[in-house]
Amino acid sequence: MQFVFRVFLVLLLTGGLTASAAAHKPIMTGAEQTSLYIPYLKGKKVGMVVNPTAVIGERLLVDSLLKLGVKVTRIFGPEHGFRGNASNGAHVADEVDAATGIPVVSLYGVRKMPPKQDMDAIDVMIYDIQDVGCRFYTNINTLRDIMEACVEAGKELVILDRPNPNDYVDGPILDMKLKSGIGQFPIPITHGMTVGEFARMINGEGWLKNKRKCKLKIIPVKNYKHGMDYTLPVGPSPNLNTQQSVLLYPSLCLFEGTIVSQGRGTYMPFTVLGAPALKGRYEFSFTPQSIPGKAESPLHMGQACYGLDLRAFDTAPLRKAGRINLGWMIELYKAYPEKERFFDQSYSKQMGSIDKLAGTTAFRQQIIAGKTEAEIRRSWEPGLGQYKKMRIRYLLYP
Incomplete structure (x- = not known):
């Protein structure tokens, strides 16, 4: 045994171990593995559901595929638009991309699904959008709508997979009576x-119309396992502009x-x-202002918020425990002087009611009643289990 240990130590110190034994191989997104899907796309008219997170290195996926000889005939843009310069919830119009001359069809304006004439203009659809793993992040709604359109048109959907930065399971199951644009499943x-x-x-649970199934070709992430930390190379939307904001989003979006x-x-x-x-209760403050492309009319615009x-909060323990932080909601509700206004929808117009965000009417009632985090979490079972x-x-991925 001592000999075996010495051999292992020598190999480790001299680099004789394989990369997988000595250190984990780098994660490769589906998009980066071009050899797995470029040959399949050759000779086909390709549609792409993408935004600025669809990249290979520092180059947009659309530009990379065009350079590799792929015939892209349509681009379909989700919330925030293809170039990512539209504000939260803002309707986005159709356009022609100035850089490539390709028609861009908006899926976040007057329609949520591609028109028939645009589906007829393609042979296959690519979906490559970085998600952040939350029910109220609307990209998964767009995914479902694209799957519906592909089924209707008889097209295959190629998904270039990417890691989930908030890769844990937590929160109440959506009561489908509260189904809305920020909660569809x-x-x-x-x-x-x-x-x-x-x-x-979506396919397996019959969430498409008439329980039809979309033909899928998934290019999986290489060297990836569930629970791995993953730093996004590109901010997924205008208001998730840092890794810290992405990791706090599951907890802080409830405050919408x-x-x-x-x-x-x-x-x-x-x-x-x-x-x-909250002035007088907290020292830290900030003042929201109108920022084009990010927030034209933010809540409390021009007023100091305390x-x-x-920004420096350590999110690692939350991620390791696989938990949303409920403590901030409990704390700020207790601190707020006019509690009847805390969940007043007339002051909260940006996303939706707390009931729709949480997916249940119970959460609001529990906060008001002063329930502890442990008591609130117990109410999420057995649905969560x-x-x-x-899900399994x-x-x-393992």
Whole structure:
């Protein structure tokens, strides 16, 4: 045994071990593995559902594919637009991309699904959008709509998979009576899946019309396992502009259903929390302003908001535990002087009511009643446990 240990130590120190034994191989997204899908696209008219997160290195995927001889005939843009310069919730118009001359069809304006004439203009569809693993992040709604359109048109959907930066399962299961634009599926707040896996779940659970199934070709992420840390190379939307904001998003987006600002209208959105009425209770403050392309009319615009600065908050323990932070909601509700206004929808117009965001009416009632985090979490069972068992059937990664 001592000899074996010495041999192992020598190999480790001299680099004789394989890369997988000595250090984990670098993650490669589906898009980066061009040899797995470029030959399949040759000679086909290709449609692409993409935004600025669809990259290979520092180059946009569209530009890379065009350079490699792929015939891209349509680009379909989700919320925030193909170039990512539209504000949260803003309708986006059709256009012609100035850089490539390719028609860009908006899926976040007057329509949510590609028109028939645009589906007829393609042979195959590519989907490559970085998700952040949350039910209320609308990209998974777009994914479902694209799958519907592909089924209707008889087209195959090629998904270039990417890691999930919030790769854990937590939160109440959506009560489908509260189904809305920010909650379309009976899943928890963080679903713990990649886009490729989620597409398999949409097919497998019969979430398309008439339980039809979309023909899928998934290019999986290489060297990836669930639970790995992953730093996004590109901010996924205008108000998720840092890795910290992405990691705090599952917890802080719930505040969109309150009178508390999450920093929209600043250059540090989703890393701070505050409201004017909390003056005197907290020292830290920020003042939301109109920022074109990010937040034209943010909550509490021009008013100093007092509250929590989470820019340096260590998210690692939360991710390791696989938990959304409920403590901030409990704390700020207790601190807010006019509690009847805290969840007043007339002051919270950006995303939707707290009930739709949480996916249940119980969460708001529990906060008001002063329930502890442990008590709130217990109420999420058995739904959360049942979801975890169902999720296993669709996983592509260990």
